[in-house]
Amino acid sequence: MKVILKQDLDELGFEGDVVDVARGYVRNYLVPRGIAVLATPQNIKVFELQKKKIEVRRLRAKEEAVQLKDRLEGTGLSFAQKAGEEGKLYGSVTAMDIAEGLEKKGVVVDRRKILLDKPIKTVGDYKVPVRIYPGVTAMLQLSVAPEEKAAAE
Structure with a gap:
């Protein structure tokens, strides 16, 4: 149909x-x-x-997507999570966590646009793709570190 x-x-x-x-x-x-x-x-x-209006809207959206891509690639996120001795996290870092972290930095991205195959469960540095617009994908730098233990111990 x-x-x-x-x-x-x-x-x-x-x-x-x-x-x-x-x-x-x-x-x-x-x-x-x-x-x-x-x-x-x-x-x-x-x-x-309406084809001309649609084309203008599409071009404007693509320009905005390229600007957002530049902002995202210049932004790095870091997470401190509780982790075991081998660097495995007790929890995980999900697309929702990444979207909330970006929102705190003033960049609003829908969590469904963050292309994370499965939640991050180990400590380390990652590059996470974010599809902003068809044909425009940003690579977000992400760092997951173990949470520091309290000094009172």
Whole structure:
């Protein structure tokens, strides 16, 4: 079933694209959430008229994504976690922790954009990819250190 996307989706395409997807996906997900409309001749004409606005919006979003990429690559995060003697953490550092750490530094990133395969469970330095916009991915420097023990012991 052909639909016109009203917003960018990583899996399908960009706003204004005509894509062919399964009927159930259209009926149960895309249309009810306002992500797409059916590709009728009338809707196609409407989107053709809006094509320039969509292109300007897309260019502006890409420029903002490149600026955010530069900010992220200039920002380093460090976490202090309780760890055992071999450097294994008692907990873990997740994408949510990274997003909260970035937010404290004034950079707002959706945690789903942080491409962390599995939570970090060992002490060390990491490079974590952050997909900001399709085609724009930043590499975030991340340092996980053992938490210092209290001096009162």
